[in-house]
Amino acid sequence: GAVVSQHPSWVICKSGTSVKIECRSLDFQATTMFWYRQFPKQSLMLMATSNEGSKATYEQGVEKDKFLINHASLTLSTLTVTSAHPEDSSFYICSARVLTNQNTGELFFGEGSRLTVL
Amino acid sequence: AQSVTQLGSHVSVSEGALVLLRCNYSSSVPPYLFWYVQYPNQGLQLLLKYTSAATLVKGINGFEAEFKKSETSFHLTKPSAHMSDAAEYFCAVSFSGGYNKLIFGAGTRLAVHP
Numbered sequence: 531g532a533v534v535s536q537h538p539s540w541v542i543c544k545s546g547t548s549v550k551i552e553c554r555s556l557d558f559q560a561t562t563m564f565w566y567r568q569f570p571k572q573s574l575m576l577m578a579t580s581n582e583g584s585k586a587t588y589e590q591g592v593e594k595d596k597f598l599i600n601h602a603s604l605t606l607s608t609l610t611v612t613s614a615h616p617e618d619s620s621f622y623i624c625s626a627r628v629l630t631n632q633n634t635g636e637l638f639f640g641e642g643s644r645l646t647v648l
Numbered sequence: 649a650q651s652v653t654q655l656g657s658h659v660s661v662s663e664g665a666l667v668l669l670r671c672n673y674s675s676s677v678p679p680y681l682f683w684y685v686q687y688p689n690q691g692l693q694l695l696l697k698y699t700s701a702a703t704l705v706k707g708i709n710g711f712e713a714e715f716k717k718s719e720t721s722f723h724l725t726k727p728s729a730h731m732s733d734a735a736e737y738f739c740a741v742s743f744s745g746g747y748n749k750l751i752f753g754a755g756t757r758l759a760v761h762p
Contacts, residue, residue, distance in 0.1 A: 536691070564750070573738065573752045574692075623691050625750075637750060639684075639691035 532558045534626050536640035543614055544648055551609045551643045553624030559604035560626035564637065565597075568621040580607040614647045621645075650675045652741050654753035661760055667711075667726040669756045671739030674720065681722040682740040682750070683713055692738065698722060709733070734760045 533556040543549050553563055561582045566574040578599050579587040586599035596618075598610040607626075611618050621644050625637035655670040673679055680699045684692040696707025703715040713724045722739060739753040 534691075571757075573754045576749060579749070621689075625692075639693070641691045642689065644689065 532626070532628050532638040534624065534638045534640040536622075536624055536643050538643060539641060540644050540646075542646045542648065545615050546613055548610055548612045549614055549645060551611075551622055551624075551645075553607045553609070553626070553640050555605045555626045555638075558626075558628050560607075560628070561604060563601060563607040563624055563626045565599060565607075565609050566623045566625065568623060568642075570621075574623060577609075611645065614645070616647045619645055619647045650679075650741065650751060652739050652751055652753040654737075654739050654756050656756055657754065658757050658759065661729045661758070663731055663760055663762055664728050667724070667729045667733065667758065669724040669737050669739075669758065671713075671722045671724065671753060672720055673722065673739075673741050675741065679741045681713075681715060682742075683707065683711070683722075683724050684738045684740060686736045686738065686755075695724070695737075729758075729760045731760050731762070734758055 535554045535556055537552045541549055563580040565577045567577050568574050576589050577592045580599045580601040582601045582604050588594045596612055601607040621642050623639055623642045625639045627637055651674045653672045661667055682697045683695040685695050686692050695711050696705045696713055698705050698715045706712045711726045713722050715722050736755050736757050738755045740750045742750050
């Protein structure tokens, strides 16, 4: 099956620093990747849709200057949390759509990245 | 507006008992429906999906779900629970016609006790 890998799995940083999280599709190409945020014991909240070669589309209420998304290739999207603060601490999960399944909505998810901002 | 509702944030069953996790959706267009499982500190794993073919869908780990259009439901079942089934389960929906976003339900935490 399709594999999506995230790195790092865990990251702890000081308040005010920036953190980059990578999302890679290992055995398929993904023109579209999605970034989700999950608070403890809650569901996934879609943050943005990352499109290869173009600007990301952000959901309402998500600060695009705070959460920078870059999708420079068909296998890599990155999420950078800029000037992180404790309230940014969360579990961030990416997902990628297999290129041949554009209309079904089937996504393959990464393992998630837990960010803790001190 | 499209939405997904999972009834019951917590479900507890005995090992060997029937598992029933409920999911209802609201949609003005034919939906595609999914069930995902999430173990602690991990991403989501697809259990099964409905994409307008057979209404009874069989997935991994002995789970299955039935799409009932008249009830706008897609409940997840497993005849006999195993301890390893304890996890968080999410129902999700996406819509045909090029609308690609997945909308997730709030999730149901399944506990399995001996």
